[in-house]
Every structure is written in structure tokens, then in C-alpha cells.
Amino acid sequence: MSKEWPLWEVFIRSQHGLAHKHAGSLHAPDAAMAIRNARDVYTRRNEGVSIWVVRSADIVASSPGDREALFEPAQSKVYRHPTFFPMPDEVKHI
Amino acid sequence: MPPDASLLDYLLRLADTDLVLAQRLGEWVGKGPVVEEDIASTNVGLDLLGQARMWYGYAGEVEARIAGTGRDEDAFAFRRDAHEFRNLLLVEQPNGDYADTLARQFLFDQWHLLLLRALSASADERVAGIAAKAAKEAAYHAERSADWVIRLGDGTDVSHARMQDAIDGLWMYTGEMFTAAPAGDPLAAAGIAVDPAMLKAPWDARVSAVLAEATLARPADGWMQKGGIAGVHTEHLGRLLAEMQFLQRAYPDAKW
Numbered sequence: 001m002s003k004e005w006p007l008w009e010v011f012i013r014s015q016h017g018l019a020h021k022h023a024g025s026l027h028a029p030d031a032a033m034a035i036r037n038a039r040d041v042y043t044r045r046n047e048g049v050s051i052w053v054v055r056s057a058d059i060v061a062s063s064p065g066d067r068e069a070l071f072e073p074a075q076s077k078v079y080r081h082p083t084f085f086p087m088p089d090e091v092k093h094i
Numbered sequence: 095m096p097p098d099a100s101l102l103d104y105l106l107r108l109a110d111t112d113l114v115l116a117q118r119l120g121e122w123v124g125k126g127p128v129v130e131e132d133i134a135s136t137n138v139g140l141d142l143l144g145q146a147r148m149w150y151g152y153a154g155e156v157e158a159r160i161a162g163t164g165r166d167e168d169a170f171a172f173r174r175d176a177h178e179f180r181n182l183l184l185v186e187q188p189n190g191d192y193a194d195t196l197a198r199q200f201l202f203d204q205w206h207l208l209l210l211r212a213l214s215a216s217a218d219e220r221v222a223g224i225a226a227k228a229a230k231e232a233a234y235h236a237e238r239s240a241d242w243v244i245r246l247g248d249g250t251d252v253s254h255a256r257m258q259d260a261i262d263g264l265w266m267y268t269g270e271m272f273t274a275a276p277a278g279d280p281l282a283a284a285g286i287a288v289d290p291a292m293l294k295a296p297w298d299a300r301v302s303a304v305l306a307e308a309t310l311a312r313p314a315d316g317w318m319q320k321g322g323i324a325g326v327h328t329e330h331l332g333r334l335l336a337e338m339q340f341l342q343r344a345y346p347d348a349k350w
Contacts, residue, residue: 040134
């Protein structure tokens with residue numbers, strides 16, 4: 001077994017209604033301590049109202065090598081953006 | 095002692111205890127066992143420093159009521175010698191290893207939280223206000239240090255032995271936290287200060303519960319060191335102040 005504490009990814013919600021955003025990572029022996037460490041490392045300047053932590057090893061990421069297959073096909077699909085609908089002038093914030 | 099003189103003395107006890115422990119925790123900057131702990135323990139130190147500033151601020155006002163002028167927080171922190179400091183002996187004890195630091199923090203935090211919660215109901219509005227604000231920070235400190243005592247006590251053979259040594263070594267400094275107020279103390283009578291003896295039973299209960307969960311033996315209440323709140327300190331305070339006060343002593347009123 002490695003003597004290093006496992007790595008955790010930290011997600012902070014900055015205010016009610018917003019989604020949790022990835023803030024960074026840290027080491028901790030377990031989830032409870034990861035929350036505490038996240039509180040001390042990432043919310044010292046009043047950044048958050050909620051913390052999520054997840055073991056970095058449990059995150060499944062897309063492979064950079066698959067980038068072409070995964071993302072390039074979306075580049076030429078301009079019709080997927082809802083920009084072809086005329087919007088009435090009264091509608092704001094869209 | 096007239097009431098304001100007693101209050102000044104009492105505020106300096108609270109302020110000095112916070113400041114000295116903050117300075118001790120600050121000594122871990124850049125040297126923590128892991129970077130997360132480095133940040134966490136200096137965070138606690140900064141909380142305590144902020145609390146010390148509030149107590150010093152009020153102490154200066156009380157001193158002005160007595161003497162016409164009152165010192166500011168820097169004069170209290172940097173221009174007094176060890177015998178003028180009123181902090182508990184417990185908090186000036188050296189950092190030792192991380193178990194010593196956490197044991198000291200644990201024994202202090204459980205008392206500190208009880209004290210601040212009791213002071214939140216002080217008859218003096220300023221004392222009550224500062225205590226209520228500080229109690230929220232202290233609640234986190236108390237939970238954090240108790241958690242560490244349990245983790246290390248109920249950890250490996252080595253961490254258990256070290257934490258037991260740390261608790262045993264510091265135990266003789268815990269009695270001072272509960273020194274009863276002298277008979278006729280005007281602050282206790284006026285409901286401004288808390289009689290520390292009242293904190294002993296809840297502190298005992300909490301500390302015993304954590305030590306039991308940590309599989310640590312609670313030391314017997316034997317000989318207890320006293321003197322900090324009268325200005326009679328262990329040899330360690332002078333060295334701590336020498337480092338903390340050096341700049342202001344060598345270059346008075348230095349600015350940068």
C-alpha cells in the first residue's frame with residue numbers, strides 16, 4: 001500500500017442556485033478529512049456554501065487521444081445552435 | 095481591584111491566550127507534516143489571532159476608561175514582557191511533534207469552546223458579542239482537534255504511543271484553565287465573566303469521551319502547574335516573545 005494519502009478532487013458551490021465547480025485537489029486519508037481539508041484549503045476566503053469531494057481515482061475521464069472522434073463532429077453542426085429562430089423584441093435575457 | 099481594572103485583566107487573559115497559541119501554530123508554517131495540515135493549523139492560528147485582536151481592541155478601550163489613554167493591539171502584543179502576559183501556561187508549551195501540537199490544541203479547544211459559549215451570555219455586551227463571534231470558529235477548532243486525537247490515538251502503535259505521551263505531558267497544565275475566580279470577584283458577581291470552575295465538569299465529560307474513543311488513558315488529576323494568569327510563566331514564553339517581538343523591539347514603529 002502506498003504511504004501517500006489518496007488524492008481527492010474538490011468541488012465548491014459558491015452560492016445557492018449555482019452548480020458545484022471544480023476547485024482543485026488535495027490529499028486526505030478519508031472522505032471526512034477530505035471535506036475538512038477542502039474547507040481549509042479552498043473556502044478560506046468565503047468562496048463556498050457547499051463542498052463535494054470525490055476520489056480522483058474514481059473519476060473516469062475521456063481520453064485526449066479520442067478527441068477527434070468525440071468532439072470534431074460537433075464543429076460543423078451549426079444547425080444545432082438555436083440561432084435560427086426570430087425572437088420577439090420583448091423577450092429579454094436570452 | 096475596581097471593576098474596570100478587573101475587566102482589563104480578564105480581557106488580557108483572553109487576548110494573550112489567543113495570541114500566544116496563534117504564534118505557536120504559526121511556527122508550523124511551511125513545516126506541517128502535509129501541506130493540507132500546514133494550511134489547516136495555521137488557519138486555526140489566524141482565527142485565534144483575529145479573536146486576540148478583538149479582545150485587545152476592547153481592552154484598549156477599557157484601559158482608556160481607567161487611565162485616559164489606552165494602548166492599541168500592537169502595544170499590547172509587542173511592547174510587553176513575559177511577566178505582563180496573562181496567557182495560560184498550556185498554550186505557551188512548545189509545539190513538540192504533531193501529536194504534542196494536536197493534544198495541546200485539543201485540551202485547549204474543548205475548554206475554549208465552553209468558555210466562549212458561556213461568555214456569549216455575558217452581562218457586558220461587548221464581551222458577549224466577541225465571544226459569540228469567536229464561538230463559531232472555536233466550534234470548528236474543537237471538532238477538528240478532537241478528530242485528530244481520535245485518529246492518532248486509535249491509529250497505529252506509534253501514533254497511539256505518541257498521542258498518549260503528549261496528553262500525559264500536557265495534563266499538568268490543564269488545571270489552570272479551571273482556577274476558580276477569587277471570592278468577591280466583581281466580574282463574576284456582575285455576570286460579566288464566567289467562573290472557570292463551572293467549565294470543569296462539561297470539559298471533563300467531553301475530554302473523557304474523546305480519549306475513550308481514541309483508546310487513550312485519561313491521566314489522573316495530580317499536581318497542576320499554575321501561574322500564567324498571574325504573569326508567572328514557563329521558560330518557553332520568553333523565547334516565543336523574543337521571536338514574535340523582535341522586529342518591533344529592534345525597529346520601534348517600523349512600517350513597510
